Amino acid sequence: MTESLSPRENPDLIGHEDAENQFLDSWIGGYLHHAWLINGPKGIGKATLAYRFARFLLAHGERSQSEDAGPALFQEDEIPTAIPNSLFINPNNPIFRRVASNAHSDLKVIERGLSDDGKRMQTIIPIDKIRAVGQTLSLTASEGGWRVIIVDGAEEMNSNAANALLKLLEEPPPNTVLLLISHMPGRILSTIRSRCRQLRLSKLRPEVVETLIAQQLPKVSDPDRQTLLHISEGSIGRALDLASGDGVSLHRDLLRVMKSLPSLDMDVAHSFADKVARRDADLAWRTAVELASRGVANIVSYSIRENGVDGRGYLSEEVACLEKLSAMAPVHHWINVWERNNVLFARAENANLDRKQVMLNALTTMANVA
Known part of the structure; x- marks a missing residue:
């Protein structure tokens, strides 16, 4: 079995073209919302999509930053660059490599970590993680462009953390986009949900999951591949976990x-x-x-x-x-x-x-x- 790529390392996304186009269209139109709630079943590519959004903004964010500039979007001696038709960023791009290695200063990821004893994963996202990111947002973006905050497992925030995040959403910092990922959005405060643009992802089609299993698990036999396809129920993440x-x-x-x-x-x-x-x-x-x-x-x-x-x-x-x-x-x-x-x-x-x-x-x- 080949080692699968983590969402921050994965350049490809299959099966969620509509969701990708919604984000791209809002960026092209200059009306990019400051907060998105990406929700859907586990293991279907929500985090992969979020990192795809993040890389794109960090590489191309200047268009929506200029949305308030009026008709004089370009100076006379400037030549507009071509408008991207997808969120794809080449893995050889320095921004891609920095995101993959968790080394981009304008991308912050909030998620559960190890417990104090270092033996188990935390069961919740504590307020300290929200506060730490909030403090960095009071400063100017390190690279002068967009800043992206990913909350991976937004339903796992405790009440204090959720209220702290709500304050960020109520007074969003300039040139900052928050991407909330959740497979149980009903557990998120309604006041948080109402301030986010909802992006619901569906289970992947069987033929998509079968293609991904064949790509990422090339040594699995055909009968075992069919079993994985069946018991994973439209989730490539679940299929990979089951195989492991x-x-x-x-x-x-x-x-x-x-x-x-x-x-x-x-x-x-x-x-x-x-x-x-x-x-x-x-x-x-x-x-x-x-x-x-x-x-x-x-x-x-x-x-x-x-x-x-x-x-x-x-x-x-x-x-x-x-x-x-x-x-x-x-x-x-x-x-x-x-x-x-x-x-x-x-x-x-x-x-x-x-x-x-x-x-x-x-x-x-x-x-x-x-």
């Missing part, structure tokens, strides 16, 4: 467990739980939790499908299992299982519970649904 977390193998293992229900095969269950519960297997654990939650969600969707079709689609090896499990109990019982297991998985994360026992409890809850 041995998602295809774990999906098959979990399907074996589910096929044994309601008489839970404890040998198979223990083998699965052992595989994902090791403390050095954080990615495998997160992948297994996601797959277990998805497995129950599939039972629910299969149970309530209309005329045998719900548009979700299932792998051929899943259908017989879903047919059997959906007939075991009414759909509201499976909804209860989904809710209980998700609460259990959240507690395991927050309270540092024994992972093997948590997974076994979740599988037992599924077995006892009937």
